[in-house]
Amino acid sequence: MKISDIKDITYEKEDNGICTITLNxxxxxxxxxxxxxxxxxxxxxxxxxxxNARVLII
Structure with a gap:
């Protein structure tokens, strides 16, 4: 699955290496x-x- 096809969650990457998944x-x-x-x-x-990705927050 491609990142562009994601619908059930939101995914954000920040420049400081923090990535966030939010259930949607x-x-x-x-x-x-x-x-x-x-x-x-x-x-x-x-x-x-x-x-650059270091941390994932769900």
């Missing part, structure tokens, strides 16, 4: 689904490739 499914009370796990996996892969 208010109608489902932010319930975790299989798609949500795939999106988080994509974020982790993106962070792994980014040498």
């Amino acid at each position: 499914k208010p109608k489902r009370k932010n319930a975790m689904s299989f798609v949500t796990f795939l999106e988080i996996e994509s974020v982790l892969e993106d962070m792994e490739a980014d040498k």
Whole structure:
């Protein structure tokens, strides 16, 4: 899954290496689904490739 295809979470990267994931499914009370796990996996892969990424806040 590409980062641009993510819909169930928001993903932000700051210049200081702090990355943030926010669950974004208010109608489902932010319930975790299989798609949500795939999106988080994509974020982790993106962070792994980014040498500047140091911390992930969920």
